[in-house]
Amino acid sequence: MAVIGSKDSLNRDPAKMPRFNADFQSVGVWANNAFRAYGTYYYNTNTLTAFTDTNSVANTHRTIYSVSGKGGSLIYAFGGAAPNGTANLVTTFIVTVDGVATTVTLAPAAGSYYIRGYLGLPSAIILGQTLADGVVTHPPQSAIDAGTSSAPVGNPDNMTVDYSGSSGNYPKQLWPNVNAPLVNPAACVRFENSLTITVASSVATTHADSRQAGCLVRLDS
DSSP: OOOOSSSSOOOOGGGSSOEEEEEGGGGGEEEEEESSSSSTTTSSSTTTTEOOOSOOOTTEEEEEEEESSEEEEEEEEEEOOTTOOOOOOEEEEEEEEETTEEEOOOOOOOOSEEEEEESSSSEEEOSSSSSGGGOOOEEOOOOOOOOTTTTTTTTTTEEEEEESOOOOOOOEEEOTTTTHHHHHHHGGGEESSSEEEEESSSSSSSTTTOEEEEEEEEEEE
8 A cells, every 4th residue: 555645635545535336327427317327428528537448357457547747636436347146346446646556455345236346435325316206415424225125335344335235226326526626635536747547357347338447537737
């Protein structure tokens, strides 16, 4: 684990970022009057800074994003989702901040329904999929169960929150936008000159809607 010194209170250590596992359909953004976690409303460069849309090989890192000569903040990143029925998915990120690489390995996921690993803190937990549902939001630190058939939210290694217990119409994790570093800088990672993000999953990820890996980054300019 890299510990990068600083003269301010900004987080420069990727190992301190929030991390969690969840069904890929439960983590996304609000677009076109509904919650979107995949498809063209999510996998695009207006929503994400960068994403890769290729099949992955088990335990082989894919580069999501790389920039040099610029400063900014990493807000969140995600890997490819495991095939349905795959238990114990392990997602590993290597985040290189100003030349110092840090490996962040999530705890094995408890669930087995298209689970994906994430770095970053959602802005809210939402109940309801469309405006007609009467959407209700809760703070992201709320211990709300992932679904009707799962155990309560787990925390298997005292670091990785696990929402992967089930699928269906259940609470969703809503991502923040690029203003997140201005509101909650401690949940992001600050870099001054360069950032590279790679991610690997313990199983191959090939599903057309969930093999993608991506991130959101705010650059200073």
